[in-house]
Amino acid sequence: MAVKTLDNKRNRLLMATALFLGLGAVPFFAPPFYVVFLNDALIIACLSMSLNLLVGYTGLISFGHAAYFGLGAYACGLLLKSAGLPFGVSLVAAGAFGGLGAAVAGFFCVRLNRVYFSMLTLAFSLIFWAICFRWNDLTGGDQGLSGIPYPNLTWISQMIGRPDFSSAQSYYLVSLVVVAICIAAMWIIVSSPVGLMLRTIRENEQRSTFIGVETRRVKLAIFIVAGTIAGLAGGLFAVFNRGVYPDFMYWTKSAEILIMALFGGIGSFWGPAIGSLTLLLLHQETVALTEYWSFALGVILLVLTLRFPSGLWGLFERFTNTRRSK
Amino acid sequence: MDTTFMQLKRVQLLLGLLGTLAASIASAQEPIRVGFPMILSGAGGQFGAPILKGAQMYVDEINATGGVLGRKIELVPRDTKSRPDEAVRVARELVLRENVDFLVGTFTSGEGPAVSGIAKEAKKVFIAVAPKTDRLTAPDAIHPYVFRAAANTxxxxxxxxxxxxxxxxxxxxxxxxxxxxxxxxxxxxxxxxxxxxxxxxxxxxxxxxxxxxxxxxxxxxxxxxxxxxxxxxxxxxxxxxxxxxxxxxxxxxxxxxxxxxxxxxxxxxxxxxxxxxxxxxxxxxxYDAFYWKPKDSEVARLHAAFTKRLSTALKDDTPPSWAVQGYISMQFLVEGIKKANSIDSDKVSTALKGLEIVSPQGKITMRAKDQQATRGMxxxxxxxxxxxxxxxxxxxxxxxxxxxxx
Missing domain, CATH: 3.40.50.2300 (Response regulator)
Incomplete structure (x- = not known):
């Protein structure tokens, strides 16, 4: 049994490494459009996976997760553009701001359960949004912050021996590494005893208190971790999108990533990533093909959700008939 | 017999040559593609839709006269959903996948500067149709590829x-x-x-x-x-x-x-x-009023003719005021291409600076200084x-x- 688990672990690690290397190879042969598209998908996948730490693992349905994504984006954008700090520093600050915002909001939110928790996360996200929307002098208000420069990434193109790489191509590699680190961190957390505690809280919070889990503290901790990763994703996205806009933290964005997570399957680690990739792809193609994008997208979503409630990952598992990952 | 054969051969050769020539002309006549990111859904759709129709009307008129540089113009519209990040997404898709030669469009003051950044990166001329924010062409944000056909704040x-x-x-x-x-x-x-x-x-x-x-x-x-x-x-x-x-x-x-x-x-x-x-x-x-009677007789004639064509094209006796912005923006682009005699964005950018057009509302100049049209209201x-x-x-x-x- 122990050997089998070890094997399983090694297989997973091998598969993740292969995925990482495969994604890393993309800019070397794929047309620039797909590099840009995958960059977008990577960042959003990381964001919806961070939300899944709360929704899927701990049973905390957050309706305001985009707030921390937005905080990170604004922090990174402002530090890069207005303060002229280096990209590395700005990105770390993005994570810190996301985490800080989550700590403040989480301190209050984790005291409540179920729908009250959800409503409070929504309320906090609206507060953060309103601040960024109204603070014209700092954030550019409704018009946002455009013209965020690409960091100087020539060292990357030189290091990999491709001086012809554009900033967008090099930036894809930066995003990939940062996202991989975030995903690895999330994987370590959910496979550790803390991960077990999260699942215990999800199944029965009262009982987990009885067996000695300090539920409030654990919930706050995972809320901050999720917020920090969302902030890092936001920082990456600010540069990728070349601008930060209040929409990034509006409740519609929160709903969007929640839908992505549900669509991919919140019962698994990779589900939300698959959901993000698929929805972004569907969105991309329906927009390009038809003006009635929302109608087409709605129909596809409706069919998939009604037919396959456990998400795409559940569907995938049904086919491969493997053991559920959790 | 022999001579007839030779003649036939010659005719064949000639036909072959003509065929190659025709083929090369046809390839030169691929349409000039213009990406058009615009609000087409939601509350802003009531403004974006007429803008697109106005632009399409100008394109149809130009194409009916043979296009520009012997090539037709093709609009590739995309819905920005009134979100700057979506505008960036579609602008990138237009440039990288649809291989558009130019970008014309955007409505809000959030979308305009956002797409301007993509135009700068892709080195494609971008003409902003409606965003009024001064920030779009402010000294720290301006670059050779951004132009504005709208008024500003x-x-x-x-x-x-x-x-x-x-x-x-x-x-x-x-x-x-x-x-x-x-x-x-x-x-x-x-x-x-x-x-x-x-x-x-x-x-x-x-x-x-x-x-x-x-x-x-x-x-x-x-x-x-x-x-x-x-x-x-x-x-x-x-x-x-x-x-x-x-x-x-x-x-x-x-x-x-x-x-x-x-x-x-x-x-x-x-x-x-x-x-x-x-x-x-x-x-x-x-921006426009179908009932407007300009004092200048030449402008009055142009405007009346424009309004009539717009009414017919839109099948609307009281056509919307926003269509003219799409029309004028496309006019700037096409006349810029004509003046540059090229679809190279660097050349078109140079041509657009200081370009004067005779719009349905009279003369408008794209100022060289700040790449802003002298667009009145x-x-x-x-x-x-x-x-x-x-x-x-x-x-x-x-x-x-x-x-x-x-």
Whole structure:
């Protein structure tokens, strides 16, 4: 049994490494459009996976997760553009701001359960949004912050021996590494005893208190971790999108990533990533093909959700008939 | 027999040559593709859709005459959903996958600068159709590929000041939504009116939030300061509810209708939406008005012909005011291509600088200095006129901003 688990672990690690290397190879042969598209998908996948730490693992349905994504984006954008700090520093600050915002909001939110928790996360996200929307002098208000420069990434193109790489191509590699680190961190957390505690809280919070889990503290901790990763994703996205806009933290964005997570399957680690990739792809193609994008997208979503409630990952598992990952 | 064979051979050769020639011409006649990111859904769709139709009408007219440089123009529209990040996404897709040669479009002041960044990165000329924010072409944001065919907040505010300066009033109040456009337009107006009429005093400034549903507290507070006139930037689909609530409180009457509404308060869309409830006697602005009778006979002829074609194309006797912006933007692009004799964005950019076009509203110049068109707006006083189902603007005047642009 122990050997089998070890094997399983090694297989997973091998598969993740292969995925990482495969994604890393993309800019070397794929047309620039797909590099840009995958960059977008990577960042959003990381964001919806961070939300899944709360929704899927701990049973905390957050309706305001985009707030921390937005905080990170604004922090990174402002530090890069207005303060002229280096990209590395700005990105770390993005994570810190996301985490800080989550700590403040989480301190209050984790005291409540179920729908009250959800409503409070929504309320906090609206507060953060309103601040960024109204603070014209700092954030550019409704018009946002455009013209965020690409960091100087020539060292990357030189290091990999491709001086012809554009900033967008090099930036894809930066995003990939940062996202991989975030995903690895999330994987370590959910496979550790803390991960077990999260699942215990999800199944029965009262009982987990009885067996000695300090539920409030654990919930706050995972809320901050999720917020920090969302902030890092936001920082990456600010540069990728070349601008930060209040929409990034509006409740519609929160709903969007929640839908992505549900669509991919919140019962698994990779589900939300698959959901993000698929929805972004569907969105991309329906927009390009038809003006009635929302109608087409709605129909596809409706069919998939009604037919396959456990998400795409559940569907995938049904086919491969493997053991559920959790 | 032999000679006939030789002749046949020769004819064959000739035909072959002609065929190759035809093929090479055909490949040169691939259409010039123009990406058109625009709000096409949601609340902004009512403005974006006519803009796209206006642009398409110009494209159809040019294509009917053989196109430009012997090539047809093809518009590739994309919905920005009124979100700057979505605008960036579609602009990238247009450039990288659809291989468009140019970008024309965007509506909000968030989308404009966002797409401008992509145009700079891709080195493709981008003509902004409607965003008014000064930031788009500010010295720190300008680059060789961004041009604006719309008015901007500075010229709009200053144009309003030239009108208000003629009013016999001393106590002036302002009301504007609390977002960048509202703040910027008000600041530009206040600075200019103080220059033109130092005797005018600003007695009150109200900043309701964008999409406010209840304007009553702001209206009451403003009337309490007893202004003699009001400058407003209530815009973006909010003018309806504002005008209804203000009208019910006798707001317009108590200031003797000395009210000037920016943000297209005088557009056909706004006039039609309010109908009988539109405050008669107030000033408003708009990009176009099908009933406008320009004084200059040449402009009058151009505008009448444009309106007629637009009515036919849209099957609408009272065509929308936004279509002209799409039309003029495409006109700038095509005439820029013609002047450059190339579709290379660097050459078109050079050609666009200082380019003068004869638009359906008369001459407009794309200034070389700030890549901003000398685009004026129409201003007039709302009035009831027989034969129209809704109020129209009276004494419509196109205020040319050239005199007061920086």
């Amino acid at each position: 500075t010229t709009e505010g200053r144009a309003a000041a030239t009108i208000v300066a003629k009013w016999n009033i001393k106590r002036l109040a302002t009301i504007a939504p609390d977002f960048a456009y509202g703040r910027d337009a008000t600041a530009s107006f206040v600075a200019h009116i103080k220059k033109l009429r130092p005797d005018i005093e600003i007695v009150d400034q109200q900043w309701p939030k964008l999409n406010e549903s209840d304007y009553t507290p702001f209206i009451t507070a403003q009337l309490g300061k007893k202004p003699e006139a009001v400058f407003s930037v209530i815009c973006c689909g909010n003018f309806d509810s504002f005008a209804r609530q203000a009208g019910a409180q006798g707001y317009f009457k108590s200031i003797g209708n000395n009210f000037i509404g920016l943000g297209e308060a005088g557009s056909i869309e706004a006039l039609r939406a309010l109908g009988g409830e539109y405050p008669i006697g107030v000033y408003g602005n708009t 129409l201003w007039g006083k709302a009035t009831k006129r027989d034969g129209y189902a809704f109020p129209i603007l009276d004494g419509v005047e196109l205020i040319d901003p050239t005199g007061f642009m920086d």
